[in-house]
Amino acid sequence: MKNKLLRYLIRRFFLYLIIFLISLTAFFFFLNLVPGDPVTRYVQELEARYGLATPVSEEIIKEYKEAFGLDKNLFARYTSYLKRLVLNFDFGPSFVAFPTPAFQLILDAFPWSIGLLGVAVIVSWTLGILLGTILGWKRESKGASFALVLGLILSQVPTYLLALILVMVFSFVLGIFPMGGAYSPLIEKGFNLRYIIDLLYHAFLPAMSLILVYTFGTMISQRALVINILGEDYIKLAEAKGLKSNRLISRYILRNTLLPQTTGLALSLGFIVNGFFLIEWIFNYPGIGRLFMTAIRQMDYNVLMGITVNTMFWVLTANFIIELLYPLIDPRIRR
């Protein structure tokens, strides 16, 4: 029934909006209830760091507070923040790169992160499901138990620690991969083969630190799912009636594991992004994560706020898109 599908989609959409609004509000109020305002804090940080003897004049602080709208009360600040955010994605200016808008900095960094993260997540998820299915199907073989042990270890390594190991081994000890950055400093940018190869060369280690961990993570969960399904009566029936194993795997097994695996992916996206911030920092990769770490060091309030709200928004949106795919995967939702 079309009606039911529509109801499902609308309900999901509202839930998505509510979760975003709750997270945003909780985050905003928490940050604003911490004593001290960002401008004063930033000035204090500068004074402490550079040992400035003459204190910054109160007037200048006051002027900046007005420019950032910090002189209003908490509720007025909240409504104006929401209004600016919804109407024109305005997160306020960056403190350090004043008067560049924080959103501009985020937009510049965004393609790098989404490119690397997107490819790594899709590759590891697909590869993990394939490997896990083979592992569950041929669980008696010697190779399978070796892969299982390897998976049990690798899937538990935090991506940022693996990144440290990889950069240590391949960049510092062996020297076969670059220590960081997204491209060589003197290369001619543009759509040419040398630049593309250079990009891939620089992205390889950061991508591998994510791919290795999540491929094996997905493999382990897929193996468990496959083994569970193999015990079902309908599989025994299908085998008994002489169904070819190719068809059994694609129609009966993969199809039934797709839903839990999609849910698993949706739920772990936030966690993957958490680790990705550090991977970018370790490899000095010019995406959102590195921008965030720079902003942390400089106490650049608007950029920090902007990045957090943006990552929240995009991860939630990715989740919502995945939920839109559910009716395709699971016909029960359609009916």
Place this chain on the structure above:
Amino acid sequence: MRIFKSSPKFTVGVIIISILIVIALLEPTINNHRLGGHSSTEIGLYETSLPPSKEHPFGTDAYGRDVFSLILTGLKYSLLIGFIAGGLATLIAVVLATTAGYKGGWLDAFITTVSNAILIIPSWPILAIIVLFVRKVDLFFLSLILAFFSWAGSSRQIKPQIASLKERPYVELARVTAFSDIEIMFKEILPNFLPYIFVGFSYAVTGTMMAETALRLVGLGPADIPSLGQILNWALYAGALAQGHYFLVLTPIVILILLFVSINLINVGLDEVYNPRLKQITGV
């Protein structure tokens, strides 16, 4: 103790984590003996950047500290924060999951929505900003906010079990004999579900330790609590990689990985034993 026999994974996990816990417990004695009463974080106690030797098995770092002692201290604090924060997170998870699973209705819907929100949104940047802006971060505050962002994961492990326990005959019986809800929750349901609470706890310990290590690795949080992440941060900032002091970077990483892997082995082992369906199929 039948579980040790039936699951080698569980046994290996328990052995590794026990060794690490014993080492952490012995840390004060060992370091007192090795450093003669000095703190392992005291700067300039020895010559800087010594290679591994009999006296300093892992050498010394760029600040003149004995790396072996430093790492022992780091292990102690990493475990301490993991266990305190993990314990707090499990407590929150148990209370909320029991309430949600047992009461149902709008309360269940609300708790589930909040816990999903915490699970879905990338919480680490938020955690980093909180630690950055709250000036005085001590062990307890750090554990508390780590717990706040990781209870949802362990609640996800616990809640389905509560929902199934609720339907068991002895709970029905208790309800008919007019026990109060609180009494049923704590007297009938909780004791039967300690294994699941334990699984929730170990998820929370891993989660909080990972988040804590990540925070300290980038130099956030209380520098006077030298956990393994903090030690890694010191090593990276002193240029340990460029100078070839790989020991200093690799050892904390290996210990952390051992912690995470052993806890996961325990979880997998418990799942194999307490999930009879899986056991029947795999034949372990």
